[in-house]
Amino acid sequence: MSKEITSRETDYAQWYNDLVIKGELADYSAVRGCMVIKPYGFALWENMRDALDRMFKETGHVNAYFPLFVPKSLFEAEEKNAEGFAKECAVVTHYRLKADPAQKGKLIVDPEAKLEEELVIRPTSEAIIWNTYKNWIQSYRDLPILVNQWANVVRWEMRTRLFLRTAEFLWQEGHTAHATQEEAVAETKQMLDVYADFVENWMALPVIKGVKTENERFAGAVDTYCIEALMQDGKALQAGTSHFLGQNFAKAFDVKFSDKENKLEYVWATSWGVSTRLVGALVMAHSDDQGLILPPKIAPVQVVIVPIYKGDEQKTMITKKVNEITSQLKAAGIRVKYDDNENARPGWKFAEYEMKGVPVRLAIGARDLEKNEVEVARRDTKEKRMVSADGVAEYIAVLLGEIQAAMFDKAKDFREANTRKADTWDEFVQILDNQGGFIAAHWDGTSETEDAIKEKTKATIRCIPIDNPQEEGKCILTGKPSVQRVLFARAY
Amino acid sequence: MSKEITSRETDYAQWYNDLVIKGELADYSAVRGCMVIKPYGFALWENMRDALDRMFKETGHVNAYFPLFVPKSLFEAEEKNAEGFAKECAVVTHYRLKADPAQKGKLIVDPEAKLEEELVIRPTSEAIIWNTYKNWIQSYRDLPILVNQWANVVRWEMRTRLFLRTAEFLWQEGHTAHATQEEAVAETKQMLDVYADFVENWMALPVIKGVKTENERFAGAVDTYCIEALMQDGKALQAGTSHFLGQNFAKAFDVKFSDKENKLEYVWATSWGVSTRLVGALVMAHSDDQGLILPPKIAPVQVVIVPIYKGDEQKTMITKKVNEITSQLKAAGIRVKYDDNENARPGWKFAEYEMKGVPVRLAIGARDLEKNEVEVARRDTKEKRMVSADGVAEYIAVLLGEIQAAMFDKAKDFREANTRKADTWDEFVQILDNQGGFIAAHWDGTSETEDAIKEKTKATIRCIPIDNPQEEGKCILTGKPSVQRVLFARAY
Numbered sequence: 001m002s003k004e005i006t007s008r009e010t011d012y013a014q015w016y017n018d019l020v021i022k023g024e025l026a027d028y029s030a031v032r033g034c035m036v037i038k039p040y041g042f043a044l045w046e047n048m049r050d051a052l053d054r055m056f057k058e059t060g061h062v063n064a065y066f067p068l069f070v071p072k073s074l075f076e077a078e079e080k081n082a083e084g085f086a087k088e089c090a091v092v093t094h095y096r097l098k099a100d101p102a103q104k105g106k107l108i109v110d111p112e113a114k115l116e117e118e119l120v121i122r123p124t125s126e127a128i129i130w131n132t133y134k135n136w137i138q139s140y141r142d143l144p145i146l147v148n149q150w151a152n153v154v155r156w157e158m159r160t161r162l163f164l165r166t167a168e169f170l171w172q173e174g175h176t177a178h179a180t181q182e183e184a185v186a187e188t189k190q191m192l193d194v195y196a197d198f199v200e201n202w203m204a205l206p207v208i209k210g211v212k213t214e215n216e217r218f219a220g221a222v223d224t225y226c227i228e229a230l231m232q233d234g235k236a237l238q239a240g241t242s243h244f245l246g247q248n249f250a251k252a253f254d255v256k257f258s259d260k261e262n263k264l265e266y267v268w269a270t271s272w273g274v275s276t277r278l279v280g281a282l283v284m285a286h287s288d289d290q291g292l293i294l295p296p297k298i299a300p301v302q303v304v305i306v307p308i309y310k311g312d313e314q315k316t317m318i319t320k321k322v323n324e325i326t327s328q329l330k331a332a333g334i335r336v337k338y339d340d341n342e343n344a345r346p347g348w349k350f351a352e353y354e355m356k357g358v359p360v361r362l363a364i365g366a367r368d369l370e371k372n373e374v375e376v377a378r379r380d381t382k383e384k385r386m387v388s389a390d391g392v393a394e395y396i397a398v399l400l401g402e403i404q405a406a407m408f409d410k411a412k413d414f415r416e417a418n419t420r421k422a423d424t425w426d427e428f429v430q431i432l433d434n435q436g437g438f439i440a441a442h443w444d445g446t447s448e449t450e451d452a453i454k455e456k457t458k459a460t461i462r463c464i465p466i467d468n469p470q471e472e473g474k475c476i477l478t479g480k481p482s483v484q485r486v487l488f489a490r491a492y
Numbered sequence: 493m494s495k496e497i498t499s500r501e502t503d504y505a506q507w508y509n510d511l512v513i514k515g516e517l518a519d520y521s522a523v524r525g526c527m528v529i530k531p532y533g534f535a536l537w538e539n540m541r542d543a544l545d546r547m548f549k550e551t552g553h554v555n556a557y558f559p560l561f562v563p564k565s566l567f568e569a570e571e572k573n574a575e576g577f578a579k580e581c582a583v584v585t586h587y588r589l590k591a592d593p594a595q596k597g598k599l600i601v602d603p604e605a606k607l608e609e610e611l612v613i614r615p616t617s618e619a620i621i622w623n624t625y626k627n628w629i630q631s632y633r634d635l636p637i638l639v640n641q642w643a644n645v646v647r648w649e650m651r652t653r654l655f656l657r658t659a660e661f662l663w664q665e666g667h668t669a670h671a672t673q674e675e676a677v678a679e680t681k682q683m684l685d686v687y688a689d690f691v692e693n694w695m696a697l698p699v700i701k702g703v704k705t706e707n708e709r710f711a712g713a714v715d716t717y718c719i720e721a722l723m724q725d726g727k728a729l730q731a732g733t734s735h736f737l738g739q740n741f742a743k744a745f746d747v748k749f750s751d752k753e754n755k756l757e758y759v760w761a762t763s764w765g766v767s768t769r770l771v772g773a774l775v776m777a778h779s780d781d782q783g784l785i786l787p788p789k790i791a792p793v794q795v796v797i798v799p800i801y802k803g804d805e806q807k808t809m810i811t812k813k814v815n816e817i818t819s820q821l822k823a824a825g826i827r828v829k830y831d832d833n834e835n836a837r838p839g840w841k842f843a844e845y846e847m848k849g850v851p852v853r854l855a856i857g858a859r860d861l862e863k864n865e866v867e868v869a870r871r872d873t874k875e876k877r878m879v880s881a882d883g884v885a886e887y888i889a890v891l892l893g894e895i896q897a898a899m900f901d902k903a904k905d906f907r908e909a910n911t912r913k914a915d916t917w918d919e920f921v922q923i924l925d926n927q928g929g930f931i932a933a934h935w936d937g938t939s940e941t942e943d944a945i946k947e948k949t950k951a952t953i954r955c956i957p958i959d960n961p962q963e964e965g966k967c968i969l970t971g972k973p974s975v976q977r978v979l980f981a982r983a984y
Contacts, residue, residue: 027624027627027628029558029559029620029624030559030563030566030620030623030624031559031561031562031563031611031620034559034560034561035559036556036557036558036559036624037556037557038556039554039555039556039639042554042555042556042557043554043555046555062531062534062535063531063534063535063538064528064529064530064531064534065528065529065534065662066521066528067521067522067523067526067527067528067660068526068613068644068646068660069523069526069582069660070523071522071523072589072599072601074522075589075599076597076598076599079597082589082599083591086588086589086590086591086599087588087589087590088587088588089587089588089589090561090584090586090587090611091584091585091586091587091588091589091601092582092583092584092585092613093583093584093585093586093601094582094583094585095580095581095582095583095648096578096579096580096581096583096648097564097567097574097578097579097581097583097612098578098579099575099578105568105571106568107564107567107568107574107578109564109583109585109610118601119523119582120589121560121584121613128521128522128523131522132519132521132522132528135519136519141835147531151644152560152643152644154560156587156588168559168560168561170557343633
């Protein structure tokens with residue numbers, strides 16, 4: 001029997017949790033707000049990480065590693081950044097435990113091992129990195145620095161959700177240093193494009209590229225660029241951000257370089273990151289009430305083969321044919337698994353791999369073998385078809401590409417059907433409450449209005465799309481003049 | 493001009509630090525005992541990590557990720573493990589900072605955000621992982637669990653050294669669960685073999701496989717297996733450990749499974765790890781007074797090409813030839829860099845890549861071009877040879893293999909020349925003080941004697957080698973009977 005999943009209609013949040021837990025992507029842990037990423041979920045993350053890492057390297061970046069800890073005095077140096085993250089910092093205050101004199105076998109924090117200066121666990125690494133760059137940069141010849149780091153970070157969130165919002169999460173953070181503003185802005189935009197390319201072409205998830213308003217900007221940034229995706233419940237999800245930091249961190253950490261004319265200038269900075277949150281986006285965007293649906297390009301297993309047999313003789317014959325097919329698939333670079341586990345029945349396996357979102361399932365029975373055929377089933381559309389065993393590897397190679405494209409198209413159609421214009425407050429509220437999705441609406445450009453809209457509706461401005469058409473109108477809340485529509489949504 | 497390095501003879505410890513800093517592997521950080529791994533050092537670690545990761549996967553392991561934090565009550569559950577690590581635990585006690593009312597722009601730890609239960613930053617993850625395995629294991633069908641994790645860990649060391657001993661370090665930790673003792677012991681030994689294979693065949697560093705004495709055992713283990721390598725100063729370095737944990741953690745966390753007869757049994761465990769410490773071993777074992785010497789199989793750059801020219805015309809011609817060679821090398825899977833930076837002279841570049849340990853350097857001048865030749869220089873032996881440009885890619889592919897083998901042989905010859913027998917206390921002390929290296933000597937098998945020898949000489953028992961010949965003798969310190977020699981050394 002299939003493990004039971006709550007349907008999307010019944011309870012979307014519970015459906016999501018069921019998928020993550022029963023699809024074996026992650027598990028709750030004994031630590032408040034922290035999760036365990038299980039092997040299947042981690043294999044998915046590894047595929048995402050490796051694809052991104054290649055894209056970073058192709059655009060000239062190198063990896064490095066900076067400390068987990070940020071001394072409090074460094075943390076507070078860039079005031080806006082510090083203020084933005086202060087409320088969610090895990091803080092190390094002691095460096096030793098000792099035996100509890102009151103309880104045998106128990107430990108207490110040793111009060112004599114108090115740190116002179118507390119250490120913040122990095123919620124993001126601008127402070128520790130720019131304090132280091134200070135020593136690496138003297139002249140324009142030392143620029144640009146194009147460094148990325150794969151790391152864990154901690155943000156003490158009060159309400160956590162598997163992958164989407166956890167106290168500890170895995171991410172990458174790029175931190176680059178440049179001689180000119182122009183170059184830093186170009187880098188910020190380039191990395192936004194890399195993220196959009198990855199999320200669209202690997203995760204099969206269309207995104208809107210845009211700029212954040214001041215309210216939603218990264219603490220310490222001059223401009224925050226983002227990619228925004230739409231989930232099946234009509235809520236938006238920020239899938240990645242790329243920040244132009246101006247000279248804010250260079251000034252906070254006094255990082256100057258001598259230019260070609262030997263003049264001392266502050267260095268220009270960017271930072272950009274995506275996290276394991278993307279796994280949550282992937283789950284929410286594509287899956288259905290039977291389980292996960294994973295895009296072929298990042299699925300840990302792309303093809304699973306299930307034998308259907310009675311007795312050892314049939315199994316041996318089927319396995320022989322499967323081995324042929326498997327080696328053809330592997331030769332084509334396809335990740336394939338043959339599940340000949342005798343302790344589970346085919347029906348159970350079908351449900352299990354449906355739950356786990358394996359893009360293609362092959363089934364081979366004794367009668368199929370006689371006809372030299374295999375049954376090929378797609379996870380995304382649930383279509384099944386009999387295919388000649390002779391050409392099945394080529395067939396599947398093409399099919400995986402088709403599934404990847406179909407998943408993107410489906411998500412894009414959904415987003416387009418759920419992107420609407422609102423010209424009045426009533427219209428805006430009605431769309432939000434009855435349909436959700438993105439709403440393009442006029443806004444007077446002030447933080448106060450943005451706050452008021454959020455207060456009344458929980459909707460936020462997700463972004464001002466790049467190349468947004470200029471169009472005169474009136475703010476949906478205040479009626480004041482506006483020069484362009486911006487994109488609103490309720491969001492994760 | 494070459495950056496200056498202290499010679500090994502003058503000050504071995506300073507020589508090591510110079511190599512790490514000037515070879516651009518790592519840098520000190522603002523956090524006590526924590527280092528920054530620079531891009532060149534991280535590229536080296538990535539190559540090591542990727543090779544190990546492939547070996548783990550080939551032996552059936554999968555990766556996962558567990559929380560950075562261990563609640564104190566879980567940490568103390570396995571008493572020996574807790575006792576062993578308690579003195580070096582970084583502890584998170586608070587989860588928020590707030591504005592300092594006394595000083596504008598400064599932050600203080602918010603006393604109202606004190607955690608109910610303190611969180612230990614993992615010094616190793618047995619506790620948090622076995623607390624999780626409890627939920628994953630019910631029956632023998634759930635076993636074995638063969639999981640590895642790449643992660644950062646923190647051990648608050650008082651005396652730190654770049655790579656060799658840092659408060660935070662990167663490592664992998666395998667944590668496996670088995671139905672039988674036999675299977676767990678086999679896993680422990682298998683992973684020791686994987687480590688030995690990696691260190692010998694990728695790092696070109698011969699190791700001795702053995703078992704630790706009780707004194708040197710991992711806290712919480714039944715047996716600790718290790719690989720031990722010898723550094724150029726005659727000190728040993730533990731390069732990796734693999735622990736048979738018996739049922740200690742299963743009992744501490746109450747992890748039982750029902751076997752085929754439906755009887756409840758405690759699960760058997762192993763854990764095994766290597767860390768960024770291996771980078772330190774690599775540096776210490778192979779390098780010379782001119783800089784690093786990196787084994788080709790893990791060197792970030794295997795071949796560097798330096799053009800020697802006057803004027804643009806010569807440079808253009810040389811570059812054309814270099815592009816041919818570069819594409820041949822890349823096609824052969826060789827990591828090659830062409831350094832045509834105009835701001836540095838060839839002599840500076842030669843010294844720079846010597847410092848960075850690039851295994852092979854090609855130099856091409858205008859006259860070489862006429863003769864269709866290139867100069868090929870080996871970093872390890874400093875030999876130079878003129879080679880026809882036509883066959884240079886094949887020549888280098890072979891040469892890289894030769895260098896890898898020669899580095900291993902050199903290190904092995906050194907170790908063999910520095911492994912000695914001592915039959916009396918005087919002999920033992922004299923070898924230790926004048927020659928160093930491994931000393932095979934008789935020991936009466938007691939922890940007291942081992943402690944006394946350590947106290948008097950700073951030498952420890954590195955291991956009891958696997959397949960150690962049995963040989964009757966008398967303990968070098970107490971004269972009591974002994975059945976075998978064990979391997980002593982001073983160690984990092």
